[in-house]
Amino acid sequence: MIEVFNEDTTIREIIATYPQTRSVFEKFGIDYCCGGLKDLRTVSEEKKISLETLRAELKDAFQITSSDKQKVKDWSKENLSELADYIENNHHGFMKKQIPELKDLMVKVTRVHGDRHGKIFAYLNLVLDSFWVEIWEHMLKEEHVLFPYIRNLETYSLEKGEKPLPPYGTVANIIRHMERYEHANAGQTLLDIREYTENYLLPSDACYSFKALYDGLQSLEKDLHEHIHLENNILFPGTIELEKNCQII
Ligand SMILES: [Fe+2]
Ligand SMILES: [Fe+2]
Structure with a gap:
């Protein structure tokens, strides 16, 4: 399921499927509401954050919250x-x-x-x-x-x-x-x-x-x-x- 965090996946797809990743977008100032149709590659270029960093943070947010520390309603x-x-x-x-x-x-x-x-x-x-x-x-x-x-x-x-x-x-x-x-x-x-x-x-x-x-x-x-x-x-x-x-x- 983590494969969803590939460079062509849109922010909208990620956050709609894994709402617990919102904190990562907030942290990097990535617009996940009005700019939800951009893909990971585009936002990584715009924000000058490497794709590896973004993917690692998204994966962490997914795992921490999946282990039930902060349940976010889907x-x-x-x-x-x-x-x-x-x-x-x-x-x-x-x-x-x-x-x-x-x-x-x-x-x-x-x-x-x-x-x-x-x-x-x-x-x-x-x-x-x-x-x-x-x-x-x-x-x-x-x-x-x-x-x-x-x-x-x-x-x-x-x-x-x-x-x-x-x-x-x-x-x-x-x-x-x-x-x-x-x-x-x-x-x-x-x-x-x-x-x-x-x-x-x-x-x-x-x-x-x-x-x-x-x-x-x-x-x-x-x-x-x-x-x-x-x-x-x-x-x-x-x-x-x-x-x-x-x-x-
Ligand atoms: Fe409203
Ligand atoms: Fe509205």
Whole structure:
């Protein structure tokens, strides 16, 4: 099974089959959510990490977690409705709580450090405001349009419900838009913040609240990666396949 870690295997295939390998992609800053269609060779070249190192780390992560130290749920084996519920309750729930808290923290930090680090707070404020508006609309679309359709589709596939009407002609249309624009933009914003803050490098005079702000932004980034990974690599392809199998259109 480790043969899956060969140079032509895509990140999406690896992480969907072995979710415990996520820590390796996080460690090397490899985009496993929006960039999941790249293969190992491409990311090794882009990140200047040898294929041998990457493969060895992936194998280690697989073996450690396989020996039951950190069980990670394999969502590719669960039904789609359960995954949609999980994403809505956990990742959407986290985002709805985390962003307002970060905004409050930003006000506090700006009050204390605004005179010396005003430029960075002005940038973060602006970026976080537009990120919040965009991600909020995106989550609402998932919660009110896409996820209900997925639940109805799955019920229909079990011959328990009526044939659902796909949003936007076919579900592939809305999914394509979400992946290419909405998820990609959200992922890029977090990359921009990382670059602007020089990988969340704290100034020497940073207080506890400043550190809490950077920690919070990094938690947001980590959670968003996992969130988009579950959608792009498992929920979305599974839904497109199920819609085809059910001959909805
Ligand atoms: Fe989502
Ligand atoms: Fe999403």
